[in-house]
Amino acid sequence: MHTTTHGVRFSLPVQIGIIDIGAYSIRLEIFQVDNKNRCKILEQLSQPLNLGYDVFRKGVISPPKVNLLCSILKEFSHKLKEYGIKHHRTIATSAIRESFNRDILISRVMFETGLKIEVLEAQEEARMLFVLMREVMQQQYDFTESNAFIFAVGTGSLIIMFSENGKLRCAETEALGTVRFFDELGRTDVNPAKIIDLMESFELTTRFADALSQRNGKALKIIGLGAGLRALISIRNNYQKNKIVELAPEHLLAIMEQIQDEPPERLAVKYHIPDHVAISMAPSGHILNYFVKKFNCHNVIFPLISTRDALIADMFREEPDPFDDDIIASTIAIGEKFRFERCHAESVVRNSIKIFNCIQKTFGLSNRLRILLRVAALLHDVGRFVDTRKHHKHSHYLVSNMHLPGISEREMQVIAVAVRYHRKAIPSTSHPEYTSLYPNDKVQVCQLAAILRVADALDRAHMDKFAKMNVSRREDTLLVRAPLLSDLALEKLYLKKKSNLFREVYGLNVKTNGEL
Amino acid sequence: MKANEFEHEIFLNRELSWLQFNDRVLDEAGCKANSLLDxxxxxxxCSSNLDEFFMVRMAGLRQLVKIKRDTPDFTGLTLRQQLIQxxxxIERMLKRQYRYLNQEILPALEKHGICLRRPNELSGTAQQALKKFFDTQVFPILTPIAVDPSHPFPILRNGxxxxxxxxKSAAKPETVYAFVEVPEVLPRFIPADEDSSTHTYVLLEQLIMDNLPSLFTNCCIDQFFPFRIIRDMDFSIDETGVSDLLHSIEKNLLERRTREPIQLQIPVGVRGKLATWLHNQFDLAAEFRYRVGQPLHLQQFMALAEREASNPKLTEPTWPPLKVPxxxxxxxxxxxIKDNSPFCIMLPFHSFDPVVRLINEAAEDPNVLAIKQTLYRVSGNSPVVRALQRAAENGKQVTVIVELKARFDEGNNIIWAQRLExxxxxxxxxxxxxxxHCKALLIIRKESGIIQRYVHLSTGNYNDKTATLYTDIGIMSCDAKLCEDISALFNIMTGYSSPMSNWHKIAVAPFNLREKSLALIDRETRLSTPENPGHITAKMNSLVDEEIIRHLYEAAHAGVxxxxxxxxxxxxxxxxxxxxxxxxxxxxxxLEHSRIFRFKNGGNPEYYLSSADWMPRNLDARIEILFPVSNEHSCRLLDEILAIQLEDHEKARALRFNGRYVRKFFTNHTPARSQWRTYQMLQKYGETDTLGAAPPKLTVYTGVD
Structure with a gap:
């Protein structure tokens, strides 16, 4: 039996189906993993469907396209039955993610085809791509020693990631898809100059100045991902054999020159590539080249992986999730942006985790909740950046508008509301931010906030007095004991004030040294 | 080499070449080495072919003449010249056909007690029995149709x-005309045995003609004769904007009854008012009116041959189908398949049974998840269709790609396709x-949790009847790459996916089969040297494609x-x-039906089988496949078969530069007869029953390499 980070249990051999609803085509891949963990693709189907045109221009997917999507998915669902596939995922990226009628569409697809579409949020896509990219890169480079910019150039969006010492520091998604250019600029108006103008208007280099300042003298790597780039590279390299291709910028330019006078329809035939990929080749090259010039890089690395590869790898990745550390690294990066007091934040993290670990089994708390707790503990005070007064409310506002790779939007709301309750009032029906949550999420907020309040109280003096504390449980009491080195009067006072929610949620009184 | 300079020297006209083919079929009717019933x-x-030729090719030519596209073809003949030639x-062919029938075959059959008689030539008791048969079985289903101002000219059935x-009726002075259709639901040959030693038959139309007065009472019958009308059946549907192909074909079938006539067949020697009237009724140019011998509709003599097939003196013994090694x-x-993949099944020498068994077993096999198959022409009560039905009922995912457009089989196809659904x-x-047009079967099976795929690919249809009459070659394989290709092919045919950009093993029309065939020919040209000349051996049903012919000629000029x-x-x-x-x-x-291609490839020969001929329609307008045969024993078998065929001096005719075929006629079968030698070779080969063994060397390969 094989249990993955998603908690899905497979027994090998297993057949898995992935349906990927992209902006310009719908694809199905059925693959098999045998007892020796060898992966073999059984079917690869692709149907062109331009959802991007509708969404990027009008914001919604038109009824005829919804009908077409349903009929394609019906066929794919039939295909899954042919192989008796029990494990399958239907993933949608930028087009459905951005469409206004996505919920209606998802419900209709569910009704007509029995397939449940999961909308892959941009941050989630970034997470999966990053983890696989790092695994692949690690085979050839010492990635933990490098700083890198990673550009995932998609047809509907551009994901920009910055990693420091092998950890993801930030990820942003821009509406800069390659085929989207054609929809936004018009088919005949896509040229390198226009693309550069458009890129400049996003002021990406200014926005990433903070990341760039972190280079610490280390050479910056530029890493390119995306079907258009892979197709470009394939012209020069037989990439079936290599997992990574490294090119000097002039070689990239040479390839682009080679295709510049060829219309995409001819490229598709000449190089045996799908039409929507052929359209992406030149714009992908121009986007990447823009950054290569901006950052003055000496070479570009192309790990030849796709979002689907990332998704498949993700389905099979076993615990512990290697991305947990990246979540923390990018949380710290955001904290730094708001000039958080890192020592206090990390002290609260340590305290929280010790309490969490002590009660996890008794209350059936999930490992995922531990990560949310770490993020909440790191960010609980970011509101001080706005004002110390009511800073819990400022923290809530800031966190609820943050995007963190590996954390879904829904999880982000849970963290934001938990942060809001790290001091002052406890959850109440008069608080709209709390009442608007799903019932399960309310429970999580209470579970997190209860721990966070106690952990924060224990570092009231911001002196990390409980750094080496011992947490134990005795009947209805949670005992947190610090080494008897300093005065704990302040902490005791605040613990009394802030452990009320803990008692309500877990039914435990929190006591510290000398209180028993 | 400039192709244009020798255009007319390297091409033969397609229609005339087809007529020559039918001549060769007719040669077999005149060949004394063949048994009488054969x-x-x-x-x-020959007759059935000729009818089809009129329905499709002649109709097509006339259509082109009508729209004034009378430009010469690549042989330099205009359409009108083609029609005249x-x-x-055809007239020469018909004369020869009736000469063989009436002067050789029927008299010879008579010596064996099989006679065709007119009713009035029979004894009194036989005549009475026949009259009774007419009154009880024939008369009730006859529908005489009069033609007069109140009854417009009826729609007469094709063929x-x-x-x-x-x-003349007693009431009116003027001549009245009428038609009686000879019903096809009744046998054409009505037994009228006078004693047990003979098999005497009366033709149905003779019986009807003898009893016409009972159909037209109160009338004085003036003249009567049988005739046939053949209609333009060129079946092409404008599929643009056709949302429901099934419905559109059903509609088209109904319309066929009213299609324009293309040939009128009236017996030789019929004269008078009735013949003139009939000519006038059909708006048919003189070149499409034919005077033919009697009896008409010789295609139906197949029924007589089958009826008498049990007589061992009159028919060549059957060659019992061999077990597939x-x-x-x-x-x-x-x-x-798992143990011996891939292996060849050579029909009709080998039994078709493993193919039917494969589908039958898959239908019942709990591990089989899905079965996919193309069906083009299947027999009336096809065991293949029944097995697929059972598989679907057993919960397998059964996908059947039915080609409704299989010419002259459309009606049949619709019925069983709906049954499958x-x-x-x-x-x-x-x-x-x-x-x-490709013939493929794919079975998806789960074995200890792992998906395994199996394919059967063939040059011939999944038809248990033609499997005993046509020479076809099929392979069964579990080669992963081949199965992957076939899986992708089905995805294209079912519309699940856009065509794949690169196939691992097969070539698929209309995507890359032409390209692949040309590349294989051109490679021979490239590799050919005086010391080691190239060699192409290709067996097919028709060679029409201009581009392929040019490349073959280029290869030949390069020494291949x-x-x-x-x-x-x-x-x-x-x-x-x-x-x-x-x-x-x-x-x-x-019927030679397999398509085999062998390319010397500089001494490392490659073998392919295909569903496609080298014709433009196969290469450009159909889904066809070319698949390789690469294991040693199958390649050697193919080598043997090709060698045996090339050495045939009895049934093979050689095409000469003047466009004519030459052959020798024998009064008895000779050891050079390739089909019999192939059967013997496979029989000997089968005796070893191990695929590893080489086929017995019966021949010396006659190629240059």
């Missing part, structure tokens, strides 16, 4: 024998604009030796400035 069968086949050819009658009777066929199979009615075994139309004229091209055609008891 000769009769060839008479029937074809007519002259049926009609009896035209002129008469490597396929165990005790194990499921899938296990044999009712049992839960996923039936797909072809691809708009492309006829699905080319052996072509082309059963039917061959537009390549051999012998222009090179003797490197040899063309033979084999017509024998089994």
């Amino acid at each position: 000769r009769l069968k060839f008479i029937a086949i 074809a007519r002259a050819h 049926a024998i009609e009896i035209a009658v002129s008469m 490597g396929v165990s009777n005790d194990l499921p066929v899938i296990d044999s 009712e049992s839960g199979a996923h039936v797909i009615y072809g691809i708009s604009g492309l006829k699905i 030796k080319i052996d072509l075994i082309v059963r039917g139309i061959c537009c390549l004229k051999p012998g222009y400035l090179t003797n490197n091209i040899r063309v033979i055609s084999i017509i024998d008891r089994f």
